[in-house]
Amino acid sequence: MILDDFGRESVTGEQQSASQPQRIDRYVGQYAERAVDMVASEIRALFAVAARPEIVSLAGGSPYVAALPLDVVGEMIGQLIANHGATALQYCTAQGDAGLRERICDVMALEQIRAHPDEVVITVGSQQALDLLTRIFIDPGDVILVEAPSYVGALGAFAAYQANVVHVPMDDDGLIPEALEEAIARTAAAGKRAKFLYTVPNFQNPAGVTLAAGRRHRILDICRRVGLLVVEDNPYGLLGFESEPMRALRADDAEGVVYLGTFSKTFAAGVRVGWALAPPAIRDKLILAAESAVLCHSSFSQLTVREYLNTQPWQEQIKDFRELYRERRDATLTALSAMMPPGCHWTRPAGGFYVWLGLPEGINAKAMLPRAISSRVAYVPGTGFYADGSGGGFARLCYSFPDPDRITEGVRRLASVIENEIQLRDDFGPPRTPATR
Ligand SMILES: Cc1ncc(COP(=O)(O)O)c(C=O)c1O
Secondary structure (H helix, E strand, O other): OOOOOOOOOOOOOHHHHHHHOOOOOOOOOOOOHHHHOOOOOOOHHHHHHHHHOOEEOOOOOOOOOOOOOOOOHHHHHHHHHHHHHHHHHHOOOOOOOHHHHHHHHHHHHHHOOOOOHEEEEEOOOHHHHHHHHHHHHOOOOOOOEEEEOOHHHHHHHHHHOOOOOEEEEOOEEEEEEHHHHHHHHHHHHHEEEEEEEOOOOOOOOOOOOOOHOOOOOHHHHHHHHHHHHEEEOOOOOOOOOOOOOOOOHHOOOOOOOOEEEEOOOHHHHHHHEEEEEEHHHHHHHHHHHHHHHOOOOOOHHHHHHHHHHHHOOOOHHHHHHHHHHHHHHHHHHHHHHHHHHOEHHHHHEEEEOOOEEEOOOOOOHHHHHHHHHHEEEEEHHHHHHHHOOOOOOOEEEOOOOHHHHHHHHHHHHHHHHHHHHHHHHHHHOOOOOOOOO
16 A cells, blocks of 8 residues: 555556646645645655654654544434534534633633633644634745744745744753743844734643743743734643642733644644634634635534533543553653663643753754664654754654553664764764754
8 A cells, every 4th residue: 555645545656647647736826925834744745654654753742542432422412413513513603602612711711711712713623723823924035933832834825825943952951031021022123023922831842842831921921012912822831730720811811812722632633623712803803704715613513512522521521631641651761761872852741732852962863763763663853843954963763652652662773873863973964954053
């Protein structure tokens, strides 16, 4: 079987010549300029190989949905169609189901957000909220400030609207306020104005770090002072291992923050239900943009989530997910400490899915990947998380999907690949690849 970049089964050579005689895109000169920057992300391109059973994939960030009581969820969905099928299978409004929006306000209250259901817009995962926000705010060349490194899907959406992405450094406590001030000043000095700051404050994807409580007010103050909108993307906030959920940025600024949430990590990624909580003017634009994109979101998915929240012990389920991911995080950190060669360093996530692994000087994660795949382990090179393709000295390891034994085996294989790479570097010097950091 041949798999293409998107993990689909592709046709054989013979079939191809019969059904698709030309391999070169005949429309290549006709796409809109914005489509030129639309390329498969590093992660997407990897899914096909990483899905092979012999490979331990520390690459894609899939949640472990098999931990859900699938029989109970199946029963619930059967009842939903039997009792509310005529609504669940019908169109609805672009803003989304009112009952679900009410329940979403209960979910956000866990992070001390007080919100009214009218302020919530349902989206197809938080990914669509990112797309819609970029669509309503960004003209080509407009600046978006983002953490360095940042979520690959957000970078993809920003590139699709030809944004000028400016990275702002982080440390183990998340986004650095002074660096944010500098980036704002540099942007202004270049005669531009940043349209928004995009941040993942909790258990960040890909770095695994969390914005320290003491920094949250400072970040908000800086943004308020210059009128910079904050987009707070928070898929992992309820998946902390060591403490109660942190207070959301949105809890302290209803006018200056658009908050994005999703059920992908706390319930099921496949239902594709997320949301944006936005000040009224932005909310109205988001609804119009959603209408033109999809008319309305899936009523079936929305009612499934509403039913789940209304009838199932969802907070208990989140606790179970936390325990499961904590065990996998522990397995990852233990294996890294035991096996990684000198010169490697990594973050210690207090929640979420990701560890950010720094490689020894002169080792490039992108150049090393084919060797890792041959050794049956996959990761995502750091380059996928920078708009300018830097980050080659890092790899993202995701521990959410493999069980602890597989994680340990994966880290063992990766450590051995890195050791070989060090040997090559010492024998022949660093590879002639783009900058390693
Ligand atoms: C930081 C971040 N934002 C947004 C998303 C998109 O999630 P979804 O569209 O499934 O809600 C993800 C998924 O991994 C993510 O890590």
